[in-house]
Amino acid sequence: MSYRANYALVNVSSHLGQKKDAIDVPWADFVGDSTPEFEFEVPTSDAVDAYVGLQAFGVDEFGHELVVNDEALGGFDVPPGTGWQYWEDAITDSALVAGTNTLKFARDTDTPDSFAVNNVTVHWREPITEGEE
Structure with a gap:
């Protein structure tokens, strides 16, 4: 079976924290302890080898969670890093x-x-279906 890569881009633009003025990110909505749920579409029931890539700013601690379809990812979802990071x-x-x-x-x-x-x-x-190759 042949496969192709696919993806969905989700713009989160959220500031998580205890205080709105803790960091200077005017482009981000202050959401407190949790973002709202963001939706994205997957056009197949056979998605495999899934992963996320995320842009984060100013993370100091290890314990934050990324939740996909009501299940937290394992491991370090948003690890610490100075300034901007990609994870x-x-x-x-x-x-x-x-x-x-x-x-x-x-x-x-x-x-x-x-x-x-x-x-x-x-x-x-x-998977690539017959005739799409």
């Missing part, structure tokens, strides 16, 4: 489904951390 994480504990999928970020409320998330790209491979 990738495999989607292993939850599966992408055909149609509408969701993602959201949850801040570790046991920390005083304040950070921003901009774009998230969800990647997967999907």
Whole structure:
């Protein structure tokens, strides 16, 4: 079976933290401890090898979660980094489904951390059907 790569770009543009003025990110909406759920579409029920790539700013702690389809990803979802960083994480504990999928970020409320998330790209491979090759 042959596969092709596909993706969905999700613009999160959110500032997570205890105080709105903790970091200077005027392009981001202050959301407190959790972003709203963002939706993206997957056109196949056979998505495999899924992962996310995300842009984050000012992350100081390890405990923050990225939740896909109501399941937190394993490992370090948004690791610490000075300034801007780009991070990738495999989607292993939850599966992408055909149609509408969701993602959201949850801040570790046991920390005083304040950070921003901009774009998230969800990647997967999907089978190429007969005649598309």
